[in-house]
Amino acid sequence: MLKIKRVSAAFLVLMLLLSAAPTLVSAAEGGENEESRVDEASKTLQRRVQVMLRIAERTADRIGGFIEKIRRNDVLLKSLEKADLLDDFNGNASAFEEAKDLLDKAKALIEKGNYTLAMVKVKEALTAFRGAYGTMHRIIGELTAVENQRKVEGLIVAVNRTLERLEEVERLAGEADGETSDIIQQARELLNLTEIRALIKAGNVSEAAHRLAEAGRLTAKAFKALKAKAEERLAQRTERFLEMIKYIQRKVAEKIRNAGFNASEILEGAGLGNFSGTRQRILEKIRSLNCTAIRKIIRRDLKAICIRLHRMRKTLPLFRVVEKPKIKDILSNPKIWINKTVFISGVYYGWKSPKGISGPNYTGPPETRSDWIISDGTGWIYVTGGRIPIGWMHRAEKHRRFESSRGAMRVAVIGTVKVKIIKGSTVPYIHAKLALILPGTAKVLEENLGNETAVSKHRHMLMVSVHVKIENETVLVTVKVTNKANGTVVFPNEAYGVVIERKIGDEWKIYKKPLSIRKSAELKPGESANVTVKMHRPPAGAYRVVSAGWLKKTHQPVTGFAEFSLP
Incomplete structure (x- = not known):
């Protein structure tokens, strides 16, 4: 259980x-x-x-x-x-x-x-x-x-400025022709401030800006038309002024000629010689109606011509009383020349007296260290003071130092003879009132004086030969210079005064100068030297090589040349 x-x-x-x-x-x-x-x-x-x-x-x-x-x-x-x-x-x-x-x-x-x-x-x-x-x-x-507000304000300012410019154009126009007046009126209608403000207020800023741009274009067009008329009137006035200058120059030349001087030579020395060419060049620029070129001509060329012409007119009374003695006449009897106005033409020698030519017994400058020497072949004398043009002395001295191979510079002086007793010696000199650089070189002067040591007598004392080598677009010209003179020849540079010239028409014009140091070189009798010149793509034609120097003792120029051609 x-x-x-x-x-x-x-x-x-x-x-x-x-x-x-x-x-x-x-x-x-x-x-x-x-x-x-x-x-x-x-x-x-x-x-x-x-x-x-x-x-x-x-x-x-x-x-x-x-x-x-x-x-x-x-x-x-x-x-x-x-x-x-x-x-x-x-x-x-x-x-x-x-x-x-x-x-x-x-x-x-x-x-x-x-x-x-x-x-x-x-x-x-x-x-x-x-x-x-x-x-x-x-x-x-x-x-x-x-x-946007600033743009609007800027637009109004631009309109006002354009109106001011338009008023200025209208004032310049005066009684302008019908076409110009119509253009000005159209621009004024476009610049109506009341209408432009209304457009801006309505928000139509682009239309206001368009009207401003169109008014500006019309104003510029009117101004351009007025400028063309003004340039035409300026050209006419300048032509009349040139005719007046030509008339005055002709009268000055006539008075110089009547005084028994070479008027062409004197005027050229004063910078008034080639007035016809200058006048033609000015007229060509004037007829082009280029206002800028015309103003430049008036301020530079015409002003310079007027200043030179004025100075020459003030000097004219001197030509009526001036005498033209030889320097030897003044040196031989300085007392009879005291305070007389004389005209001397000759060669500029700077501050170094020429050798072999008679001069004052005292060889130093009589007044200042700027006094310079002139020689007419019969003697030499110092020149001091006077109205020497600006840059005149520098040009003359530069020529004497660096370009004497082309011949000594010709000069002329009008001045008063002065006499000073220095260290017991009577030293005559000329107080210049007018100094001129004459056209040409000393060769012309010496031949006119009948100097027996004229340049023509010393030509071709240098023998020059040329060898040409063409490499692609480069031409090498080798120049050989030989001294055939009886004395030492001095050259202005280490290139032995060599210059290559090209024949254009009937004239020989400098085409190429070799680069060299401004240091003199010498060749004794019989000595030779070579110089090579490089040319890049030279045009075909006739050429020649010129070598120039001067005899060391007499300072007389000597030259030699050789011609060649390039295909």
Whole structure:
């Protein structure tokens, strides 16, 4: 019986366990589902936070780029400052930087797994970005309004300036022709300030600007027409002025000629010789109606001619009382020439007396260290003072030092004979009132004086030979210079005075000068020297090489040349 009771109890316990089993299984399954739902929600939140973070970062990049562009634009920053908007811009930029810090905090929270708080930070950053964008939009809108107002004000100022210019053109026009008057009237109608203000008020700024541009074009057209007429009148007046100068020059030349002088030579020495060529050149420029060229001619060429002509007219009385002795006459009896006005033409010798020609007993300058020497072949004498043109002495001295191979410079002096006792010697000299550089070289003077040592006698004392070598586009000309004279020949440079000339028409013109140091060179009798000259793509034609120097003892020029041709 007891055994049966135990079995029954065990059976009841087993049944209870079996009946509770489904409940336990169901409870276990419910716990697992809850954990799964929590994990899924967390992952969804993580994805949402990351998506929102990327959106916020792209927004930050765009707004940051926009702010950076403004900061790099100096013109825009100045405009913001003028409009009192720069502080607003800087404050908004600072707020934007603070919003970017929220994104950094959100990233840190995401790494820690705190997605909820990270989402809060991202949303706060996006809200701040939205505010920054709105503020930027407002600032730019206000700036645009300010700039538009300035444009309107600038347009009104431009209209007023164009009106002022139009009034000036109208004043210059006076009683202009019908066409010019119509143009001025059309421009004035376009510049009606009342109508332009009405257009601007209605927002039609482009039409107002178009009217201003058209009025400006018409004003320029009217001014151009007036300028053409003014240039035409200026050209006519300049031509009449040239005719008057020509008449005065002709009268001056006539008076010089009547006094027994070579008028052409004197006028050329005074810078008035080639007036016909100068006049023709001026007329060509005038007839081109180039106002700038005409003004330049008046200020430079005509002014210089008038100054020279005025000086020459003031000197004319001297030609009526002047005498023309030889220098030897003054040296032989200086007392009878004291205070007499004389005309001396000869060769400029600077501050070095010529050898072999007689002069005063005292060889030093009588007045100043700037006194210079003139020689007519019969003797030499010092010249001091006088109205020497600006740059005259420099030109003469430069020629004497560096260009004497072309022949000594011819000069002429009108002045008063003075006498001074120096160291017991009676020293005559000339106090110049007019000094001129005459055309030509000493060769002409010496031949006219009948000097036995004329240049023509010393020609071809240099033997010149030429060897030409053509290499592609380069021509090498090797020149050999040989001294055939009985004395040493001095050359102005280390190129032995060599110059290559080209024949153009009937004239020989300098084509090439070899580069050389301005240091004299010498060749003794029988000696030779070589000089090589390089020419790049010279034109075909006839050429010649000229070598020029002077005899060391007598200072007389010597020359030699050789001709050649290029295909």
